[in-house]
Amino acid sequence: MAFEDLLDDPVVQKYLHELVGPKGMPVAAAPPDGEVTDEELAERLGLELNxxxxALFILYENDLATYRRVRDxxxxxxxxxxxxxxxxxxxxxxxEMDRLLEALVDRREYELENEFYLCEVCSIRFEFGEAxxxxxxxxECGSAVEAMENTDLVDAMDDRIERLRSELAVEA
Incomplete structure (x- = not known):
């Protein structure tokens, strides 16, 4: 995928936004060609240097930027x-998708292995032992907690897990 196409992809835009946040998005969305100083970027984009x-440090931590130091x-x-x-x-x-898949599989297992109770007044969910x-x-309110059916939640997780596995070409 070409560099420009990559930045036009809404998934990539959301990913970058999640990484650097709204204040850092101008930095992430308009990378210059070649090397640039943080001061030059701040001036060019009209942003605070900090x-x-x-944003640059976050991009660096995620292997999306590198730097070299030059001493005056x-x-x-x-x-x-x-x-x-x-x-x-x-x-x-x-x-990220691999981590999401793993987390969903773990959460699905947790949902299947536990029985839950719900306070319908406060919308607080408890495991059986805690209830x-x-x-x-x-x-919180003294109301009785009722057994909670989580089949719809597990079904939704199954659907999402299946879609992720398909996108990642991973078998169960």
């Missing part, structure tokens, strides 16, 4: 030259 640095011989100050590495986005998204310890009364 917001630019935060006169002042001794370090300048960081940043380069964006968005070719790693597809791999990062794959890892029993509380005398099947909600500690």
């Amino acid at each position: 917001d630019v640095r935060r 011989e006169d002042s001794g100050w370090l300048t960081y030259l940043w380069t964006f590495q968005y070719e790693n986005v597809p791999g990062n998204l794959r890892e 029993m310890d509380l005398g099947f009364e909600c500690p």
